[in-house]
Each structure stands twice: as C-alpha cells, then as structure tokens.
Amino acid sequence: MRVFVEGVGLLGPGLSGWPAARSVLAGEEAFRFAPTIIVASDLLPPAERRRTPASVKLALAVGQEAFRSSGRDAAATATVFTSSSGEAETLHQMCETLASAEREVSPTRFHNSVHNAAAGYWSIATQSREASTSLCAFDASFGAGLIEAVTQIVFRRSPVALMAYDPPYPEPIHSARPLLASFGVALVLAHERGVKAFAAFELTFPTGGEKSTRMSDSALEELRLGTPAARGLPLLEAIARNKEADVVLDLPAGKPLRVKVSPC
Amino acid sequence: MQPLVISRYCAANSLGAGSDALFSALREAQSGLKRCDFETAAVDTYVGAVPGIDDVRLRPDLRDYDCRNNRLAQLCLEQDGFAEGIAGARDRYGAGRIGFFLGTSTSGLHTTELAYRHRDPDTGALPAGYHYAETQNSYSVAEFVRRYLGLSGSGFVVSSACSSSAKVFGSAARMIAAGVCDAAVVGGADSLCLMTLYGFHSLGLTSREPCRPFGADRDGISIGEGAGFALVERADRARPGAVLLLGIGESSDAYHMSTPHPEGLGAKRAMREALDSAGLEASDIDYINLHGTATKSNDASEDKAVFEVFGPQTPCSSTKGATGHLLGAAGITEAIVSVLAIEHGLMPGSVHTRSVDPALKSNYLLENRDAKVRRVLSNSFGFGGSNCSLILGTAR
Numbered sequence: 001m002r003v004f005v006e007g008v009g010l011l012g013p014g015l016s017g018w019p020a021a022r023s024v025l026a027g028e029e030a031f032r033f034a035p036t037i038i039v040a041s042d043l044l045p046p047a048e049r050r051r052t053p054a055s056v057k058l059a060l061a062v063g064q065e066a067f068r069s070s071g072r073d074a075a076a077t078a079t080v081f082t083s084s085s086g087e088a089e090t091l092h093q094m095c096e097t098l099a100s101a102e103r104e105v106s107p108t109r110f111h112n113s114v115h116n117a118a119a120g121y122w123s124i125a126t127q128s129r130e131a132s133t134s135l136c137a138f139d140a141s142f143g144a145g146l147i148e149a150v151t152q153i154v155f156r157r158s159p160v161a162l163m164a165y166d167p168p169y170p171e172p173i174h175s176a177r178p179l180l181a182s183f184g185v186a187l188v189l190a191h192e193r194g195v196k197a198f199a200a201f202e203l204t205f206p207t208g209g210e211k212s213t214r215m216s217d218s219a220l221e222e223l224r225l226g227t228p229a230a231r232g233l234p235l236l237e238a239i240a241r242n243k244e245a246d247v248v249l250d251l252p253a254g255k256p257l258r259v260k261v262s263p264c
Numbered sequence: 265m266q267p268l269v270i271s272r273y274c275a276a277n278s279l280g281a282g283s284d285a286l287f288s289a290l291r292e293a294q295s296g297l298k299r300c301d302f303e304t305a306a307v308d309t310y311v312g313a314v315p316g317i318d319d320v321r322l323r324p325d326l327r328d329y330d331c332r333n334n335r336l337a338q339l340c341l342e343q344d345g346f347a348e349g350i351a352g353a354r355d356r357y358g359a360g361r362i363g364f365f366l367g368t369s370t371s372g373l374h375t376t377e378l379a380y381r382h383r384d385p386d387t388g389a390l391p392a393g394y395h396y397a398e399t400q401n402s403y404s405v406a407e408f409v410r411r412y413l414g415l416s417g418s419g420f421v422v423s424s425a426c427s428s429s430a431k432v433f434g435s436a437a438r439m440i441a442a443g444v445c446d447a448a449v450v451g452g453a454d455s456l457c458l459m460t461l462y463g464f465h466s467l468g469l470t471s472r473e474p475c476r477p478f479g480a481d482r483d484g485i486s487i488g489e490g491a492g493f494a495l496v497e498r499a500d501r502a503r504p505g506a507v508l509l510l511g512i513g514e515s516s517d518a519y520h521m522s523t524p525h526p527e528g529l530g531a532k533r534a535m536r537e538a539l540d541s542a543g544l545e546a547s548d549i550d551y552i553n554l555h556g557t558a559t560k561s562n563d564a565s566e567d568k569a570v571f572e573v574f575g576p577q578t579p580c581s582s583t584k585g586a587t588g589h590l591l592g593a594a595g596i597t598e599a600i601v602s603v604l605a606i607e608h609g610l611m612p613g614s615v616h617t618r619s620v621d622p623a624l625k626s627n628y629l630l631e632n633r634d635a636k637v638r639r640v641l642s643n644s645f646g647f648g649g650s651n652c653s654l655i656l657g658t659a660r
Contacts (some may be wrong), residue, residue, distance in 0.1 A: 120648025
C-alpha cells in the first residue's frame with residue numbers, strides 16, 4: 001500500500017510547528033524540551049474556541065497546519081483521529097464531579113468527554129461531512145491510525161487526513177498513566193502523487209519480530225516512548241531528513257508495521 | 265464494496281444472554297427496561313441493565329482486565345458458540361490473519377468512577393490495584409477480546425460515541441480488501457456507568473419512563489448496556505442463504521456536538537453512500553432498523569432523512585424500546601437484530617411506543633410484522649455528528 005504525504009502539522013514539547021520540528025528532526029537544531037505551546041486554532045469562532053478542551057485544541061491546531069501546507073480542502077477530506085487518552089482533562093473533571101455529593105455534571109463537559117470530541121469539533125469547524133473515525137490502541141494508537149488512514153485511501157481512492165494527539169492526564173490518573181508531554185501530529189495523505197507531495201509511504205507487514213525504530217537523540221527517544229502520538233516520530237524524522245529510510249512502527253498486539261519513506 | 269459474510273455472531277443485553285434470547289424477546293415484544301437502580305445513581309429514569317454481570321468472573325489469566333465492560337464482553341463471548349467458532353477460524357486462517365475491530369464509548373469508565381471515590385485522603389492517589397490500561401483506556405475491550413479469543417492480527421478500538429460498533433464493519437471491510445487480514449472479529453461492548461446516566465440527564469435527554477421511539481409523547485432515551493460480536497469473512501465461500509454485509513456509509517454532520525442536523529443532512533449522506541456501496545436502490549431495502557433514540561430532535565431529523573431517501577413505503581422501526589440505547593454497542597446489536605430479521609422473516613415493532621408522532625412521515629412499525637426480509641439498512645448516529653449506515657442482506 002502506497003500513499004503520498006502532502007502536509008504535516010506538529011506540536012510537541014519544544015517543537016512548535018512543523019518547520020521548527022523539521023529542523024530539529026533533520027539534526028540542524030538541537031532538541032530542547034520545553035512545555036508544549038498549543039496555539040488555539042482560528043478554525044472555530046471565538047465562543048466555541050473557549051469551550052473546546054485542550055486535546056481538541058491540539059488536534060485542531062496540528063490538523064490546520066497540515067492542511068495549510070497541503071493546499072487540500074478540509075471540507076472535502078475524510079479524517080482519522082487517533083489518541084490513547086482522548087479528552088484527558090474532561091475525564092478527570094467528570095470523575096471528580098461524580099465522586100462529589102452533588103454530582104452536578106455539566107452538559108458541555110459531558111459531550112466534550114467522548115473520544116471523538118476532536119473529530120466532532122473538526123467537522124463543525126471545517127464544515128466537512130466526509131467520513132471520520134476516532135481510534136484508540138493504547139501505546140500503538142499512532143500505528144493503528146496510520147493503517148486505518150492508508151486502507152481508507154486505498155479503498156476509496158481519495159485523500160485522508162490523520163490526526164494523532166495525546167495530552168497527559170492530570171493527577172491522580174497521571175500517576176497511573178504517566179505521559180511525558182502533550183504531542184500532536186497531523187498528516188495529509190493522498191493516493192496519487194500530486195504537485196504538493198513531498199514524500200511517499202510504502203506500508204508492509206513484516207512477519208518477523210522486528211523492533212520498532214528508535215530515535216538517535218536520547219531526549220527525542222524519551223519523547224517517542226513517553227507519549228503514544230509521538231510513536232510516529234521516526235516517520236517524521238525520515239521525512240525531515242529527505243532521504244529514503246525504512247521505519248518500523250508499533251501496531252497493537254505487538255505487531256510491527258514497516259514503512260518505506262521515500263522523498264519525492 | 266466486496267460483500268463480507270457474517271459467519272458467526274453473539275449478543276448479550278438486557279433482553280438476555282445469547283441471540284436466541286434476543287430473538288425470542290423481539291418475537292414476544294418484550295422489553296428489558298426497568299426503573300434505574302444502577303449502583304448509587306439517583307437519576308429518575310429507566311435502564312436496560314444486563315442481569316448477572318456482577319457474578320461474571322473473568323478468565324484467570326485476564327484478571328487485570330476486570331471491569332463491568334469486560335465482564336459484559338466475556339459474558340457475550342461465551343454465548344452462541346462464538347468462541348468455538350473463532351477457534352475454528354483460527355485453525356483455518358491462523359491467529360495472525362484475523363483482525364479485531366471493536367467499538368466502545370465509555371470502556372471501563374465505571375472502574376475509574378469508583379476509584380475516584382476511594383482516593384487516598386492525604387495524597388489524592390487512586391487506590392492500589394487500579395489498572396488503567398486494562399480497564400479505563402478505550403482500547404481495553406479490544407485487547408481483552410483479542411486475548412480471550414487468541415487472536416494476533418491487526419486491530420484497534422473505534423470510539424465515535426453511538427456509531428462506534430457500526431463503524432467497525434467499515435474498518436474490517438477495508439482491512440480485508442487491502443489484505444491486511446483475511447477475516448475479522450467486529451462488534452463491541454458498552455456498560456452502564458454514572459457518567460452517561462448523569463451526563464444524558466444533564467442534557468435533558470433521559471426519559472422518566474421507558475423510551476418511546478417515534479412516539480407522539482417521546483421525551484428522551486433509556487440508557488442500556490450490551491455487547492455483541494461477529495466474525496466477518498470474504499463472501500466467496502458463503503453458504504447459500506447466509507447473511508452478508510453488503511454496504512456501508514459513513515458521514516459527519518458538521519453541525520453540533522450533541523444535537524443531530526435538523527434536516528438530517530449527515531444521516532442522508534450515510535444512507536445514500538451505503539446504498540451506493542452495495543450497488544442497491546432505496547427500493548431494494550425491505551426494512552430499516554432506525555437509530556430511533558426517542559429524543560425529540562433525533563427522531564425528527566432521522567425521519568426527515570429516511571423519508572427523503574426512502575419515501576413513505578419502506579417499513580422501519582427502532583428496537584431501543586426493547587433494549588434501551590446501547591451507545592457504543594448499539595451498532596453491533598442492531599446489526600445482529602437485522603441479521604435475525606432476515607433469518608426469521610420478522611420486522612420487529614416498537615415496544616413501548618403507544619402512537620406514532622403524526623409529524624413523522626416514515627412508515628413506522630408499532631407491531632411486529634412477519635414478512636420476507638432480504639435486505640435491511642441499519643442506522644447508528646452519535647455525538648460529534650458521527651453517522652454510519654450498514655446494509656445487510658442475503659446474496660442476490
């Protein structure tokens with residue numbers, strides 16, 4: 001299965017947008033860990049923007065960045081959202097409220113608690129009525145999202161945007177499920193090599209027990225292991241270095257996914 | 265799309281454990297809804313609770329996965345000879361060639377709700393023995409089912425609220441078409457928890473009586489819990505008369521997080537795409553199993569969409585008066601209801617609905633109807649405006 005990359009969006013700790021992240025991943029700049037700055041996307045009107053929780057802001061911001069560089073129309077593009085945590089902050093607030101005597105649940109918070117909250121807001125913001133799915137596969141959520149996006153592209157012969165994002169939980173869940181940082185990445189992928197395409201992915205499923213590709217920089221490797229959405233970093237590093245590379249990603253059930261990345 | 269055969273299925277919900285219990289309850293027009301006495305919930309509503317969940321003991325090697333949702337999943341996997349059927353498929357294909365695509369909305373959330381009531385008074389920490397990955401994480405039910413059935417193909421959880429376990433059929437169809445796997449276990453589980461009871465109540469969407477889909481006096485949903493699973497395979501070797509997944513349509517509303525598009529734009533798009541993918545016309549559908557949640561706005565918008573696509577003739581009904589709204593398990597449960605409708609020639613009526621809202625124009629069935637059913641369209645719509653329509657039917 002072969003697809004073409006037309007746009008990337010990225011926000012992570014010390015990685016503010018794809019141009020900055022590309023320099024770090026290409027080895028031109030040093031990686032300096034700093035809290036992730038989530039710039040609220042202007043896709044939603046100000047009133048809605050205030051109501052959107054952190055994970056939704058993150059997913060919308062990286063999605064918007066990826067579409068800007070791709071030149072694709074978001075309203076006409078199907079989406080795959082993938083996240084291990086979903087809306088972490090809202091889950092915590094809801095559980096606190098439900099553990100209180102009054103149990104006064106906020107209706108807005110309740111509808112923001114669904115795993116597909118980001119997909120819902122994205123569809124409203126971009127006016128896209130295209131198909132959209134929202135996945136979870138714990139630490140392998142990135143790989144799961146990628147195979148769903150690529151099989152959709154091959155099946156429907158039309159582009160798909162993949163948004164992988166994970167915010168850390170607040171305490172007390174953080175101690176049970178510690179994530180290193182907020183991280184989000186978006187890829188606009190297409191079945192044909194258009195003028196905006198700058199890389200191709202060729203996906204295969206090796207049968208041997210291949211190990212997932214590590215980051216050579218130890219701090220970036222820590223980020224890769226510490227945040228499920230950042231498991232896609234080796235793929236982004238290959239794109240940033242603009243050289244052909246074989247990357248192995250984790251799928252659920254301990255299966256490997258091999259992605260041959262070629263510049264174009 | 266290339267049709268897939270539904271070669272095995274199992275169900276468990278408030279109507280009973282096993283698809284025979286589900287069918288005989290539909291045949292007898294029974295309902296599993298009872299006044300809510302779930303845990304400490306003080307919400308004046310009816311729920312479809314599954315009896316006996318508290319007595320389910322998970323297989324010892326999967327003890328860490330213990331939560332209401334996985335107990336419900338195991339109870340379901342033990343029905344209808346399903347696990348044995350999967351063992352046979354494993355022998356045929358190999359465990360690594362069978363995928364698992366499962367839906368849930370709230371996963372094992374009730375475990376976290378309970379843990380928050382037992383935080384350490386000094387540190388605020390959750391109690392020791394809280395297993396986040398195995399219970400709370402949305403992927404939990406997929407990993408539990410994968411291990412229970414001994415599968416090692418590709419898989420994940422789809423969590424798109426109330427369309428989750430319908431959309432898994434789409435993922436499975438694409439993965440099989442692309443050769444990622446040869447067969448797949450699809451379905452899902454969703455179990456009662458405080459968040460959905462209090463959350464839907466806060467939105468004014470729970471009824472104080474058993475829900476009355478399409479009823480003139482409808483005033484909200486009854487939340488239920490349930491699980492359902494199916495084995496889907498390429499249809500080329502399906503036995504004659506077997507029920508197939510013929511088509512699927514997926515769309516988004518682009519309208520509101522918790523209210524459907526008033527004109528049913530997303531719903532229409534999903535139904536039309538399902539017909540296109542099956543290569544069928546609206547007149548080829550014999551019966552529609554509606555999403556039909558019994559809220560004012562859902563039923564009005566779905567009725568507009570169904571009427572526009574199908575006109576005034578096609579019989580349709582919602583079975584949520586019998587089961588309650590199974591949220592993330594609604595899609596698979598109603599897909600199984602559709603299979604049963606085809607296998608037994610029964611269009612189920614609408615338990616609890618007394619009279620159809622005269623403002624709604626579709627051909628809504630209050631009573632059961634015995635008739636030849638060759639093809640069914642089943643709708644599942646969720647929060648965030650996530651829509652999915654499935655078409656099931658016998659081979660032409």
